[in-house]
Amino acid sequence: MALWMPQDPMLQMVFMFGIGAIIFSLLLLILVFLLRVRVLIRQRRQRFYEAQWQPLLAECVFAVPAQLPQVSRNMRYHFLRVWNFHHESLVGASRANLKALARAMHLEEIARELMYTGNLRERMIAVMTLGHLGDRTQWHELRALVSDPSPVLSLLAARALLDIDASSILAWLVTVMAARDDWPMSRVVTMLKEVGPEVATQPLISAVEATASSKGAEAQVARLLRMMEVAHTERVLPVAGKIVRQVKSPELIAAALRLVQDPRDLDIVRAYAAHEAWFVRVSAIRVLGRIGDVSDRRLLTGMLSDPQWWVRYRAARALLALPGTRIEDLEKISGTLEDRFAADILGQAIAEARSS
Amino acid sequence: MTVNDWVEGAQWFFMLYFIGINTGYLMLNLLSLGSLKRYVEAHSLDDIPSRLSGFELPVSVLVPAYNEQVTIASSVRSILQLDYPEFEVIVINDGSRDGTMEALRREFGLEPFPEAYWQRLSVKPVRAIYRSKMHPTLRVIDKENGGKADALNAGINASRYPLFCSVDADSVLERVSMRRVVQPFLENPHTIASGGSIRIANGCTFDSGFLTSKGLPRNPLALFQVVEYMRAFLFGRLGWSPLNAVLIISGAFGVFRKEVVVKAGGYRTDTVGEDMELVVRLHRLHRTGNIPYRIVFVPDPVCWTEAPQKLLVLKNQRMRWQRGLIESLTLNIGLLFHRRGGTAGWLAFPFMVLFEWLGPLVEVAGYCFMITAFFTGLVSLEAFVTFMLVAFGLGLVLSINSLLLEEISFHIYQKPHQIVVLLLVVVLENFGYRQLNSVWRFWALLLWMFHFKLHWGEMPRSASWQTGPGGPHKGVGQ
Numbered sequence: 001m002a003l004w005m006p007q008d009p010m011l012q013m014v015f016m017f018g019i020g021a022i023i024f025s026l027l028l029l030i031l032v033f034l035l036r037v038r039v040l041i042r043q044r045r046q047r048f049y050e051a052q053w054q055p056l057l058a059e060c061v062f063a064v065p066a067q068l069p070q071v072s073r074n075m076r077y078h079f080l081r082v083w084n085f086h087h088e089s090l091v092g093a094s095r096a097n098l099k100a101l102a103r104a105m106h107l108e109e110i111a112r113e114l115m116y117t118g119n120l121r122e123r124m125i126a127v128m129t130l131g132h133l134g135d136r137t138q139w140h141e142l143r144a145l146v147s148d149p150s151p152v153l154s155l156l157a158a159r160a161l162l163d164i165d166a167s168s169i170l171a172w173l174v175t176v177m178a179a180r181d182d183w184p185m186s187r188v189v190t191m192l193k194e195v196g197p198e199v200a201t202q203p204l205i206s207a208v209e210a211t212a213s214s215k216g217a218e219a220q221v222a223r224l225l226r227m228m229e230v231a232h233t234e235r236v237l238p239v240a241g242k243i244v245r246q247v248k249s250p251e252l253i254a255a256a257l258r259l260v261q262d263p264r265d266l267d268i269v270r271a272y273a274a275h276e277a278w279f280v281r282v283s284a285i286r287v288l289g290r291i292g293d294v295s296d297r298r299l300l301t302g303m304l305s306d307p308q309w310w311v312r313y314r315a316a317r318a319l320l321a322l323p324g325t326r327i328e329d330l331e332k333i334s335g336t337l338e339d340r341f342a343a344d345i346l347g348q349a350i351a352e353a354r355s356s
Numbered sequence: 357m358t359v360n361d362w363v364e365g366a367q368w369f370f371m372l373y374f375i376g377i378n379t380g381y382l383m384l385n386l387l388s389l390g391s392l393k394r395y396v397e398a399h400s401l402d403d404i405p406s407r408l409s410g411f412e413l414p415v416s417v418l419v420p421a422y423n424e425q426v427t428i429a430s431s432v433r434s435i436l437q438l439d440y441p442e443f444e445v446i447v448i449n450d451g452s453r454d455g456t457m458e459a460l461r462r463e464f465g466l467e468p469f470p471e472a473y474w475q476r477l478s479v480k481p482v483r484a485i486y487r488s489k490m491h492p493t494l495r496v497i498d499k500e501n502g503g504k505a506d507a508l509n510a511g512i513n514a515s516r517y518p519l520f521c522s523v524d525a526d527s528v529l530e531r532v533s534m535r536r537v538v539q540p541f542l543e544n545p546h547t548i549a550s551g552g553s554i555r556i557a558n559g560c561t562f563d564s565g566f567l568t569s570k571g572l573p574r575n576p577l578a579l580f581q582v583v584e585y586m587r588a589f590l591f592g593r594l595g596w597s598p599l600n601a602v603l604i605i606s607g608a609f610g611v612f613r614k615e616v617v618v619k620a621g622g623y624r625t626d627t628v629g630e631d632m633e634l635v636v637r638l639h640r641l642h643r644t645g646n647i648p649y650r651i652v653f654v655p656d657p658v659c660w661t662e663a664p665q666k667l668l669v670l671k672n673q674r675m676r677w678q679r680g681l682i683e684s685l686t687l688n689i690g691l692l693f694h695r696r697g698g699t700a701g702w703l704a705f706p707f708m709v710l711f712e713w714l715g716p717l718v719e720v721a722g723y724c725f726m727i728t729a730f731f732t733g734l735v736s737l738e739a740f741v742t743f744m745l746v747a748f749g750l751g752l753v754l755s756i757n758s759l760l761l762e763e764i765s766f767h768i769y770q771k772p773h774q775i776v777v778l779l780l781v782v783v784l785e786n787f788g789y790r791q792l793n794s795v796w797r798f799w800a801l802l803l804w805m806f807h808f809k810l811h812w813g814e815m816p817r818s819a820s821w822q823t824g825p826g827g828p829h830k831g832v833g834q
Contacts, residue, residue, distance in 0.1 A: 006738035014371055015742045021749030028756040029779060035763045036775045081404070088405045121400040128401065151543060152398045184542030186412045309474040344472035351470050355487065 049075050050082060057086045060097040068105050076110050077118075080125045083107065087132050099133060108135045115141070124156055131160025139164065146173070151182040158183075159191050166195045170203040177227065178207060178220040185226055192230045201231040205239050218249050225255040237262040244268060250277035257283035263291050273299060278308040285311065289318030297322060301333060304342035312341060316349035327353055363734045370722035371743055377711045378750035384595030385757050391598050392590070392765050395655055413541055414442035415534060415611065416515030417523055420507035421447055424525040425455040429463040431525050434565025436491055440534040444493045446511045447525075451480075451501025460496050465489035477509040477622035485514065504607070505623035505630035512622055515614060522631070524608040526662055528557060528565060533658035537611045540652040547650045548616045548638060551605030552658035553589040555768065556582045560660060567660060570768050572777055577670055579781050580789045581663040587758035590655060590765070597653040601704035603639065603684075605651070607631030609659035616649075627687065629680015636684045639700040640691040657766055671796050678800035682713055716797035722747075723791065748786055755782040 006012050052069060059065040071079045087098055102108070107129060114126035115138065127145065130138050142164075145157035158176070161169045177188045192200045208224045211217045225243070228236055240259035245268055247253055253272060257280070260269060269292075272284035285303060288296045300322070303315035319330055330350055337343040417435055421428050428447070435445050449457050460466060466486035473482055480502035488494035499510050508522055519541060523529065530536075533552060540550045559573035559582075573579055596602045610631065617623075620641055623630040635651060642649040664670040685692075685708060691701045692709065726743050729735035759782050762768065769778060 006736075006742055008738065010368075011738055011742050014375075014746055015738075017375070018742060018745030018749040021746070021753050025749065025752040025756050028753065028760055029783075032756065032759050032763050032775070032779065035760070036767070036772070039763070039767055040772070081401075084401075085404050120394075120397040124397075124401055128404075150398070156401075181545060182543055184539075186542055190406070309472070312472070341472070344470070347470045348472045355467075355469075355489075356492065 045075070046078055049078065053079060053082055057082065057098070057101075060086065060101055061090065061094045062097075064097045064100045064104070068101070071105070071110075076114070077122050077125060080107065080111065080114075080129050084125065084128050084132060102129075102133055108133050108137075111135070112138060120150070120153065124153055127153065127156045127160050131156070131163035134164050136164055143169075146176055151180070151184075154180070155183055155187055162191055162195055166199050170195065170199060171206065174200075174203045174207045174224070174227065175211075175220075178211065178223045181219065181223070185223065188223075188227060189230055192227055197230060197232045200227075201235050204228050204231050205235065208239060208243065212243055212246060218252055221247070222251055222255045225252070225259065228259055233261055241265040241268075244272075250275065250280050253277075254280050254283040257287050260287050261291060263293075266291065266293075270296070270299060273303065278306075278311055281306065281308070281311045282314050285314040285318050289314070289321040292318065292322055294322060294324055297325070301337075301342075304337065304346055305339040309345075312345040313349070316346045319346070320349055320353050359734075363729055366725055367729070367735055367739055367743070370718070370725060371746060373718050374722065374743070374747050374750065377715060378754060380707060380711055381591070381754050382750075382757070385591045385754070385761070387595040387598065388591035388761060389764075391594050392655060392761055396765050399656075412441050412535075413519050413538055414444075414517040415440065415538060416511070416517040416520045416614070417443055417445045417534075418508055418511035418515065418520055419445065419447045419523050419525050420450055420504050420511065421452060421456050421525040422450045422501070422504070422507070423452045423454045423456060425452070425459045427526045428456055429459050430565045431523075431527065432460070432464065432494065434528055435523060436494065437531065437566070438529060438534050439531040440538075442517075443534065444495065444516060445491075446514055447494070447496045448507040448511045449496060449498045450503070450507040451499065457496075457498055461486075464491060464494055464496075466496055469495065471495075471514070474513055476513050476618050479506050479510040479513065482510060503625055505625045505627075508630070509622040509625075512614060512618065518614055519611055520614050520617070521609070521611045522607055523659075524661065527554075527608045528562060528567060528660040529609065530567065530656075530658045530660075533609065533656075534611075536656045536658055537609070537654050540650070540654065541611070541613070544650050546648045547652055548613045548642070549605055549610065549635060550652045550654060551593070551602065551610040552654050553593075553656060554585060554606050554608050554659045554661055555589075555657045556585055556663045557660035558582075558663050558665065570770070572769060572774050573663070573665075575665040577667065578663045578665050579777070580785045581670075583755060583758060583778065583781050583785055585663075586762050587754065589653075590758055590761040593653040594655050596699075596704055599699040599703065600650055601639075601699040602651050602653045603636050603700065603704050603708060604632045605635050605653070606659075608661050624687070627680065627683040628676050629684045632680055633684040633687055636688040636691065636705075640688045640694075643691060643696050643698055643701055644694055646696055655765065657768060674793055674796045675800035675803070678716070678797040679804055681708070682801065682804050685709060685713055713801075716794045717801055719791075719794040720798040723794075751786040751790060752783065755785055758782070 006015050056065045056067065056069045069079065083098065083102060087095060090098060111126040111129040111133070112135075114122045115130065118126060127142065130142065139161070142157045142160050146154050146161070148154040148157065158173055161173065177183060204224065204227055208221065208228065211221050211224060228240075236259055240256055241262055241264065244253065244256040244260055244265065247256060253275070254277075257269065257272065269284050269287045272280055273288065275281055275284065281303070285300065288300060297319065300315045300319045304312050306312050306315065319325060320327070327350055330346060334343050334346045334350065337346065419432065419435065424431075432445060432447060447460060449460065466488055469485050469487040471485040473485065480500040483498045483500065486496040486498065495514065497510050497514055499507070512520055519538065521534065521537070537550050537552045540547045556573065556578060558575065558578040559571040560567055561569045561571065572582060593602055593604060607630065616638065617634065620634070620637055624633050627633045638649070638651065641647075664673055685705070691697050692705045694701045697705070726735060726740055730737070730740040759778055769775065
């Protein structure tokens with residue numbers, strides 16, 4: 001039977017295009033169906049193995065299990081996922097048991113292989129595993145991965161290095177953390193918190209001191225100042241006082257003010273309360289709320305009339321936080337205020353304080 | 357030129373337009389395929405527990421509500437349980453005529469709060485501001501009716517945090533939704549807006565405002581919309597994201613950098629497509645002002661919404677969307693082929709004008725012309741069959757492709773019978789449903805051209821997903 005075809009050659013071409021689209025659709029339909037079958041088989045296999053692995057990994061809460069889980073070659077990625085999941089969920093001796101189990105199973109060898117041969121998700125889990133196992137053999141490779149353009153992979157490599165030996169890598173790593181603005185600050189700070197202030201403080205202080213005076217490095221300094229919030233307060237205080245006097249950019253002043261805790265720096269803080277940038281005024285007022293004294297009441301009352309809502313709001317909150325201040329005192333002040341905006345904002349702050 | 361020449365010219369114009377529009381969408385498909393694969397791989401370890409730093413950006417969740425007495429309490433309760441370190445919820449009662457305000461008072465123990473309201477964006481008068489005694493992070497603004505855009509602007513005025521998230525009062529959010537959608541802001545300081553993928557709630561079951569199982573609706577209209585949403589979000593938006601040319605972020609769930617939106621003037625109150633208009637305007641202002649920025653789409657299914665199950669309601673919704681799209685484009689026409697327009701001005705905008713704005717006109721005209729011309733003998737059987745073959749064949753490729761994207765990424769619908777139903781639906785939607793949509797959109801285009809005001813009617817909510825804590829599991833609109 002001959003195929004029905006238009007006579008016109010142009011129409012013939014379009015007709016074949018349409019037939020091609022229908023055939024392609026059918027192939028796609030089959031592909032979708034096959035993909036679903038593959039997913040179902042994979043899920044079933046995963047459930048089967050995980051049912052065997054879970055009790056053994058759960059045993060690690062108490063001791064290293066005598067029997068090792070069986071992991072076939074095509075289930076290696078899934079086992080590493082489950083193992084890392086447990087590692088992140090457990091603490092103390094349980095983690096040590098989990099590591100012992102991993103060593104007995106030679107997981108570091110699997111991770112090393114996946115780090116070189118795997119796709120992105122396999123490399124990610126491999127890097128995470130090597131970090132958790134403290135595997136030093138891949139130190140240089142992990143260090144090179146920190147420069148990888150993928151923020152996910154490079155961050156995992158940085159964390160692995162910190163897991164392996166934080167004290168020897170942190171001095172270099174904080175400079176990378178300051179430079180890579182594609183690394184979310186929340187992740188960076190989490191890593192530094194895990195390392196702890198004992199290890200993190202000095203490298204951070206050194207990096208800030210080295211960078212603060214460099215031209216064109218404002219963004220890095222701002223990131224470093226934010227990171228310093230995880231460092232030891234008493235060691236940060238002198239640096240914060242110095243930086244807050246040294247820097248000129250409003251963004252950096254605001255960032256540095258967040259670290260100020262020393263009453264000896266109050267004079268410069270009070271001066272910044274009159275800064276032209278509103279966010280610097282907000283930061284200065286917040287410091288006054290933290291470490292200011294009764295003598296700041298007049299300054300703060302005056303700032304209730306600031307044109308910026310946030311400055312007024314923070315001044316009202318700071319007034320409430322000053323030592324020896326009672327809500328009744330502020331209600332009295334509120335009654336004397338002629339500026340309606342000042343009275344409104346103080347009224348809001350008083351209501352918030354009463355309801356909290 | 358003879359009549360036959362005109363007819364032949366028109367026949368080829370429509371045929372080539374159909375090939376062009378579908379090829380354009382297929383290109384978007386290819387772009388989405390790459391982005392989706394990278395996204396899924398990069399987020400493959402997201403379920404491994406991680407600690408919080410306290411440095412996550414805090415978010416103000418804005419919930420505009422007009423006559424939402426049935427759904428509002430459940431929606432707010434589900435938002436309050438979001439898995440996110442720091443956020444506030446601001447419900448804006450936009451002059452509701454039903455018991456929305458009473459429901460909020462009763463459920464959340466509201467008390468008047470003397471807030472020094474900061475009117476940065478001009479809005480209709482605010483009657484009062486309330487704060488919840490039970491949830492200190494919940495505030496309610498009671499204001500005169502001014503529409504959704506006005507309500508959102510009032511919410512922006514009252515918000516305290518650097519990011520705000522607009523959420524529809526009838527939507528249900530995934531617990532992790534906020535983390536997912538805020539992530540682009542953490543990864544790139546130039547991100548100014550980020551939108552999440554919306555899926556159909558009909559057929560799913562919910563408990564206490566949270567999704568407990570994902571299912572397909574029995575209503576055929578809702579079923580077609582399941583596939584339609586997959587297509588719209590998995591390649592309609594994802595494809596544009598790596599090019600920084602996403603022109604639509606759904607009003608049902610989108611996160612924005614507040615200062616940028618305030619600087620741009622907030623939401624426009626004179627358009628029905630305030631969500632799309634804002635995004636296109638942000639593109640225009642940033643591109644023409646040479647300011648670096650990113651507008652991102654996150655493909656994770658993060659928000660579930662109830663789909664219309666009645667033809668009239670669906671028609672009204674689609675006509676409103678089409679009107680919103682046209683208004684968003686006309687109000688920001690300066691972006692089109694602007695010398696600094698970039699991918700948004702030179703690719704996405706013309707694409708929208710050609711295929712989304714004028715598309716329904718050409719599609720409906722194409723079908724009408726070919727059918728009329730065939731029955732009057734002006735077009736041969738061969739040409740008619742070829743046209744239909746191309747139109748349906750390419751439509752079919754696109755429909756199945758969206759299912760393919762779903763299969764390689766999230767495969768939300770897990771049961772084997774669900775995939776069979778979906779496969780059937782992607783084929784069937786090409787025989788009537790898509791054409792019907794084109795007719796509605798064409799009608800909306802005509803009304804816009806002749807400056808007709810549209811009467812939208814209201815979207816009736818079944819709200820059957822509302823169950824109290826520990827209450828029975830229920831499904832939506834099955």
